[in-house]
Amino acid sequence: MKELMNKMPELLKLHKNKVLAGAAALLIIIVAVVLSRCKGDQIADGSPTAKVTRGNMVISVLQSGELVPRTSKDIINQVSGNAKIVYIVEHGAEVTNGQLLVELESTDLEERFLQQQQAVTTAEADLRLAEEELEITKLQHASDKQSAELKVELAEMALVKYVEAEYPQQENVANSDIKLAEQELEQARSELEGTQELYDKGYANLQDLRSAQFNVDRREITVENKKADLEILQKYTSIESGKELTNNVSSAKSELERLIKSYEAEMSRSDARISAQRTNLEIERSQLATRERELINTKTYADFEGQVFYPNTSNNRRQPQIETGASVDYRQKILSFPNLSSWNLKVGVPEALVEKISKGQEALATVEALSGFLLKGRISQVSAVPDNQDFLSTGVKTYTIIIEVDSVVSDKLKPGMSTKVEIVTDRLENVLQVPIQAVVSKGNDHYVYVINRKRKELRPVGIGKSNSQFIEVISGLKEGEEILLYAEVEAEKDARLDKTPLEEAGKSGAGDSAEPHSSVPPTMPRGEDFPGEYGDGFGGYGGGAPMGGAPRGFDGAGGPPNGGFGGGTPGRMPGAGQGRAGNE
Known part of the structure; x- marks a missing residue:
């Protein structure tokens, strides 16, 4: 214990030295961090910068388009089904009247x-x-009807004859027979009386008397028979005969009526059969005319003079390219004879932008194949429904718009030429504006790096409309202030804005080549300003990239180590992949 107390001053001195050494090390670390932070806020010499300016802005939509004649005469396949082309004139050929165009x-x-x-x-x-x-x-019906009508007429005549002639005559005969029999009876009775007187006087014998009596009896029976015949005639024979004759008339009339109705039914069937045969003949003749017309239409001759062109089928995967040996569908366009004195521009506008487009807006266009050739016009049509073909081929809904090109005469313009069309949707006057690559966004918030005494300050700003190069600044900046370009690159280097993994993945895009180093902001290629179509990723670090970085889609190369990110305008596709390292 005593020995420990003796060593205590030495131990306290050693502890004090260690504390001082630790404090000194901590101080060195703090100073290093502060210096590093201060150095991080400094901007490197030659960093691309720009001034906040005030001026007019043109807000536009940039899209690819196609040059199409305003009017044209189309050669359409008029052959049903698929037809194979065995001959066709060359694309763009000059043809004369009467020349064979396609077979x-x-x-x-x-x-x-x-x-x-x-x-x-x-x-x-x-x-x-x-x-x-x-x-x-x-x-046959006429003959049968005549016979039936004759039967009716004869039956009616027979009935009338019996009722009006035969029966009265029979009745008269019967009455006459009765009267005659009664007269004969009366005569026989007179003879009997005479014979009786003679017998009584002895002048006649018994046989004579009996004969006279027999004659009376016979005559009485005859009278009774004649009366019975009359009664039979009146009560039975006349009625029976009348009914039979009446029935004959009815039967004849029924037969005539049946014959007429049967004929009418047969005529209806015959008319229907003939009508069907006529309709069938018309159909067959129509089909024959169609076959003949199709056969004629296998050869198409020019009734004009000028250039003919193949239709553009590149956007329609269901229609083959027009060429010898290809099969074409019914009503498919094979050739076009355009009026080359007036033109339209056909442009597909994505769904996200179509609400900005309206009839009457002005548009400018350049023809990719003709350097320096500028077309001007205005929108004349905006489709109300999306183009199904574009959606099936790209998965993006686009709406077709038609731009009428102002009068232009040039034999260099050809149908189907690719164009770059810029549609002016708005014009802003006297507004603050900065280059679009100077703004970095986080959600709905926007920032720029403001340069103050060679140090950068991350400042929130309010933004308005933008075009492919500049963006309107509503608040947060003053005219003349200096700002850093490629603000998003600086933000990623500083890590001052929190980013999600998805955002980090979106910033990893890179291309294949580098732009030369320059302290002057390079001219950025234009890109469409609508969401979803263009990616937001920038090129990768690329050790040795130029100080200003490279436009999107390029690798850094040829600059100092640890150069900035590429910061070009939005590229066609979302950024993806790590940029290749640049050379020191």
Whole structure:
């Protein structure tokens, strides 16, 4: 214990030295961090900068388009089904009146034409047969009807004859017979009385008397029979005969009526059969005319003079390219004879931008194949529905707009030429503006790096409309202030804005080549200013990239180590992949 107390001063001195050493090390670390922070806020010499300016801005939409004639005469395939091209003039060829333009395969059509001719011949024969059968039916009916009408007439005459002639005559005969029999009876009775007197006087014998009595009895029976005959005639025979004759009349009339109705039904069937045969013949003749027309349409001749062009089928995967040997669909356009004195621009505008487009807006366009050739015009049509073909091929809904180009005369313009079209959607006057690459965004917040005494300050700003180069500043900046370009690159280096993993992945895009180093901001290629179509990623670090970085889609190369990110205008596709390291 005593020994420990003796060593205590030495231990305290050692502890004090260690504390001082630790404090000194901590101080060195703090100073290093502060110096590092101060050094991080400094900007490197030659960093690209720009001034906040005030002026006018043109807000526009930049899209690819196609040059199309305003009016044209189209050569359409008029052959049904698929038809193979066996000959076609060259694309852009000068043709003369009467020249063969296109010829389609006709072997199958010729065979179908001959088959259809046979079908027409058969249909004509069927119609003639039906019409002849109808005439025979009419003649037979006329004969049968005449016979039936005669039977009715004879039956009626027989009835009238019996009622008005035969029966009265029979009745008169019967009455006459009765009267005659009564007279004969009266005479026989007189003779009997005379014979009786003679018998009583002895002048006649018994046999004479009996004979006279027998004669009276016979005459009485005859009278009774004649009266019975009359009664039978009146009560039975006349009624029976009348009914029979009346029935004969009814039967004859019924037969006539049945014959008439049967004829009417047969005529209806015959008319329907003939009508069907006529319709069938018309159909067969129409099909024959169609076959003949299709056969004629396999060859198309020019009725004009000028240039003809193939249609552009690159945007329609269901239609093959027009060429010899290709098959074309019915009603598909094969050739076009355009009026080369007036033009339109056909542009597909993405769904996100179509609300900015309206009829009457002005547009400028350059023709990719003609350097320095500028077209001007205004929007004349805006489609109300999206283009299905574009959606099927790209998955992006686009709306077709038509721009009428102002009068321009040039034999260099050709249908289908690719164009770059800029549609002016708004004009801003006297507004603050900065280059679009000077603004970095986080959610709905926007920032710029303001330079103050060679130090950068991350400052929030309010922004308005933008075009492909500049963005309107509503608040946060003053005219003349100096700002850093490629603000998003600086923000990533400083890590002052928190980013999600998805955002980090979106910033890793890179291209393949580098721009030379320059302290002057390079001219940025234009890009469309709508969401979703263009990516937000920038090129990777690329050790040795130029100080100003490279436009999007390029690797840094040839600059000092640890150069900045690429900061060009938005590229066509979202940034993806790590940029290749640049050379020191």
